[in-house]
Amino acid sequence: MTPEPAAWPALGFSVARMLLASAVILFATIQTALAADLSAGPENGPEAACTEIKSALHALADAEHDESFALELASGGGNSAVIVEARLSVLLDRTQDLRATLERVRRSAVARDPMADQCSRMGYRALVISEKLTSDVETVLFGGDDSVARAPELKPDAPAVSPPAPQP
Numbered sequence: 001m002t003p004e005p006a007a008w009p010a011l012g013f014s015v016a017r018m019l020l021a022s023a024v025i026l027f028a029t030i031q032t033a034l035a036a037d038l039s040a041g042p043e044n045g046p047e048a049a050c051t052e053i054k055s056a057l058h059a060l061a062d063a064e065h066d067e068s069f070a071l072e073l074a075s076g077g078g079n080s081a082v083i084v085e086a087r088l089s090v091l092l093d094r095t096q097d098l099r100a101t102l103e104r105v106r107r108s109a110v111a112r113d114p115m116a117d118q119c120s121r122m123g124y125r126a127l128v129i130s131e132k133l134t135s136d137v138e139t140v141l142f143g144g145d146d147s148v149a150r151a152p153e154l155k156p157d158a159p160a161v162s163p164p165a166p167q168p
Contacts, residue, residue, distance in 0.1 A: 044108070044109065044110065045110060045113075046110045046113040046114075046115040046116035046119075047115070048110075049105045049108060049110050049111075049113075049116040049119060049120075050115060050116060050118075050119035052101050052104070052105065053098075053101055053102065053105060053119045053120065053122070053123045054119070055101075056094075056097050056098040056101040056102075056123070057098065057122070057123060057126055059094045059097060059098075060091075060094040060095060060097070060098050060126065060130060062094075063087070063090045063091040063093070063094040064091060064094075064130065064133070066087045066090065066091075067084070067087040067088060067090075067091045067133075067137065069087075070083045070084045070086075070087040071084060071137070081141065084137065084141060085141055088134060088137050088138065088141065091130070091133075091134055091137075092134055094130075095127065095130045095131060095134060098123060098126065098127055098130070099127060101123070102120055102123045102124060102127065105119075105120055105123075106120065
């Protein structure tokens, strides 16, 4: 079961909005990177490496966009924790795909080529941002030890939790 709509105000819309803003920033970063030419070059050249990275970035951007939409629904008071969790799963898969692609390129013969290096750097920047975003979403969904985790968990059947009283 998902939390009652009455439990969402206790979540703290600032956390959901922060996550939504992070998702939008990641999506914009990836879309800017994808504006570059995606034409394929020689099979094992730097162009092919860049195309592979950009394809993984495009898939990540699509998953991030879907997660952003789910977070927007959740911040509006909807009963959508399950949707956020499902989109998070896809986002984690696309993040892993990008990580594997970057590892393949890093181990390839073209890794030191300036063009492949630039594409790899772009991919690693997106990977770091994506991992931060997924970590923040996981913290809100499942709880954790950092400051974002002070929002109540969105676990099914979880009662609304009031924030801890400030300590003098």
